[in-house]
Amino acid sequence: xxxxxxxxxxxxxxxxxxxxxxxxxxxxxxxxxxxxxxxxxxxxxxxxxxxxxxxxxxxxxxxxxxxxxxxxxxxxxxxxxxxxxxxxxxxxxxxxxxxxxxxxxxxxxxxxxxxxxxxxxxxxxxxxxxxxxxxxxxxxxxxxxxxxxxxxxxxxxxxxxxxxxxxxxxxxxxxxxxxxxxxxxxxxxxxxxxxxxxxxxxxxxxxxxxxxxxxxxxxxxxxxxxxxxxxxxxxxxxxxxxxxxxxxxxxxxxxxxxxxxxxxxxxxxxxxxxxxxxxxxxxxxxxxxxxxxxxxxxxxxxxxxxxxxxxxxxxxxxxxxxxxxxxxxxxxxxxxxxxxxxxxxxxxxxxxxxxxxxxxxxxxxxxxxxxxxxxxxxxxxxxxxxxxxxxxxxxxxxxxxxxxxxxxxxxxxxxxxxxxxxxxxxxxxxxxxxxxxxxxxxxxxxxxxxxxxxxxxxxxxxxxxxxxxxxxxxxxxxxxxxxxxxxxxxxxxxxxxxxxxxxxxxxxxxxxxxxxxxxxx
Numbered sequence: 086x087x088x089x090x091x092x093x094x095x096x097x098x099x100x101x102x103x104x105x106x107x108x109x110x111x112x113x114x115x116x117x118x119x120x121x122x123x124x125x126x127x128x129x130x131x132x133x134x135x136x137x138x139x140x141x142x143x144x145x146x147x148x149x150x151x152x153x154x155x156x157x158x159x160x161x162x163x164x165x166x167x168x169x170x171x172x173x174x175x176x177x178x179x180x181x182x183x184x185x186x187x188x189x190x191x192x193x194x195x196x197x198x199x200x201x202x203x204x205x206x207x208x209x210x211x212x213x214x215x216x217x218x219x220x221x222x223x224x225x226x227x228x229x230x231x232x233x234x235x236x237x238x239x240x241x242x243x244x245x246x247x248x249x250x251x252x253x254x255x256x257x258x259x260x261x262x263x264x265x266x267x268x269x270x271x272x273x274x275x276x277x278x279x280x281x282x283x284x285x286x287x288x289x290x291x292x293x294x295x296x297x298x299x300x301x302x303x304x305x306x307x308x309x310x311x312x313x314x315x316x317x318x319x320x321x322x323x324x325x326x327x328x329x330x331x332x333x334x335x336x337x338x339x340x341x342x343x344x345x346x347x348x349x350x351x352x353x354x355x356x357x358x359x360x361x362x363x364x365x366x367x368x369x370x371x372x373x374x375x376x377x378x379x380x381x382x383x384x385x386x387x388x389x390x391x392x393x394x395x396x397x398x399x400x401x402x403x404x405x406x407x408x409x410x411x412x413x414x415x416x417x418x419x420x421x422x423x424x425x426x427x428x429x430x431x432x433x434x435x436x437x438x439x440x441x442x443x444x445x446x447x448x449x450x451x452x453x454x455x456x457x458x459x460x461x462x463x464x465x466x467x468x469x470x471x472x473x474x475x476x477x478x479x480x481x482x483x484x485x486x487x488x489x490x491x492x493x494x495x496x497x498x499x500x501x502x503x504x505x506x507x508x509x510x511x512x513x514x515x516x517x518x519x520x521x522x523x524x525x526x527x528x529x530x531x532x533x534x535x536x537x538x539x540x541x542x543x544x545x546x547x548x549x550x551x552x553x554x555x556x557x558x559x560x561x562x563x564x565x566x567x568x569x570x571x572x573x574x575x576x577x578x579x580x581x582x583x584x585x586x587x588x589x590x591x592x593x594x595x596x597x598x599x600x601x602x603x604x605x606x
Contacts, residue, residue, distance in 0.1 A: 093131065096380035099139035109145060122146045135373045136383060148370035156253045159481040161320045163191040164292030168324035169601055170195070170314060172301045172588040176227020176329035176587045177578030181252065182288050188602050192293040197300040198226030201278045208233060211414045215480040220300060223415040223425060224334040228281035228298065231587040233427065236272035237405070238264055246568065246592035252301055258283040273430025280510060301338065313496030325605040328597045333555040333579040334417045336462065341558065348570050352461045352558035352582045355404065356468060356551045357525055359424045359511070360487065361502060362544040364409050364437040366504035370536050383409035388532050390501050392524040403530035404440035404553055411503040412438050412547060414480045421469035422476050423551055424433040436503040440550040441528065443521050461556035468516065475511040483511035488542040491526045500545050508547065516548050517597045548603035558582035566600040575601055
């Protein structure tokens with residue numbers, strides 16, 4: 086007979102199998118020599134008190150060993166089946182492809198960037214030589230932006246689809262089973278490329294196609310329907326429809342849609358900076374101790390505050406927090422600075438970083454109203470260019486110590502950093518407009534009261550964190566997921582404005598695959 090129990094244990098007891106078994110026996114008031122079999126169902130950290138506990142939900146049996154979860158998916162041969170086109174090989178595109186194969190359709194993915202291994206050379210060039218390849222970088226290429234920027238899997242999009250299914254597909258393709266039990270699952274940027282490569286091979290083995298370094302440059306329409314898509318080298322592709330999953334940084338795709346008179350809207354997003362602390366300091370604040378020890382993971386945090394500026398309240402919040410991580414250059418063009426965060430699977434960097442960003446709505450950008458649907462996009466682009474100038478017109482990023490930032494003082498020196506291209510001391514007021522800068526400055530002081538020690542000159546502000554989400558919305562019907570005016574066009578994932586991370590993008594990719602089959606299969 087199986088039984089579900091919940092325990093709050095010390096980190097040592099929670100992560101040591103022998104001690105955990107003893108705690109289970111004690112909790113169930115069994116004899117010490119009783120056979121106990123268990124499986125962890127859920128695991129989370131409770132750091133609310135001064136003694137950090139690990140909350141475990143366990144399935145227990147005293148009769149026989151518990152079977153491991155049976156994770157298996159069938160991907161039939163689809164070589165001779167109907168074709169569906171997918172633009173973009175990020176999580177939305179790859180999960181859409183796998184779902185199409187399950188449903189008996191042949192996916193053809195067109196990806197402007199390179200495969201996951203070949204991307205590494207271009208990432209090295211950004212970090213070491215400050216050279217940005219506009220088609221192969223931290224945003225573009227197989228696996229999308231998430232592959233080399235962390236692999237965090239936490240999502241609030243549980244009403245949109247089956248999160249567990251997405252995690253199981255990742256496990257089926259090589260991710261650790263821990264992601265099925267941890268409250269904030271994470272694969273790690275050193276592990277995720279292998280998972281992505283396995284997913285690619287699965288698609289190819291089933292008869293799907295993936296074309297790398299194939300940039301979509303035209304969409305041929307006829308009577309309000311997608312007929313074919315054309316790539317930069319003149320090749321054309323046809324299918325029963327197009328899933329547009331090009332990511333939040335594919336600005337040329339928005340320009341293409343505009344030329345084709347395909348309706349879009351400006352979309353709210355968030356913009357700010359990335360803050361970097363010593364990880365030991367965040368551990369001390371969150372875990373209430375000088376040394377977290379060998380069992381607790383690098384501590385994270387989540388912060389949010391409503392800040393008033395010029396009579397309007399805007400949210401200021403942490404975004405993509407990376408404990409034990411690195412800050413990376415996420416620019417997609419040469420004359421811009423964009424920063425993002427990532428963590429390896431062990432989260433063992435001496436640095437902690439997080440985006441701290443301010444919500445931006447189209448109505449906040451009166452001076453950009455002439456750009457209409459591209460008002461937020463043009464604001465985003467201009468701020469990134471200002472950061473490039475302030476950083477010295479290379480991929481060196483502008484930076485300021487946190488207290489200096491608030492006090493409007495240029496820092497005499499910058500701190501050691503995980504950001505490989507390096508930092509340049511700058512006045513961030515030259516980069517950020519007052520309606521971004523002032524709420525950030527106020528929020529840092531408030532965050533320092535919420536987390537004693539957070540507001541310090543031992544932390545530094547690095548600019549700019551601007552690609553939090555798409556600044557353009559490609560509207561679609563809520564029921565069919567098809568563009569509201571163009572048939573056989575399915576805007577999908579982060580680039581269309583319908584996702585905010587690996588899992589939510591994957592869910593959206595699956596939904597679009599199901600709808601295109603339902604409508605046109």
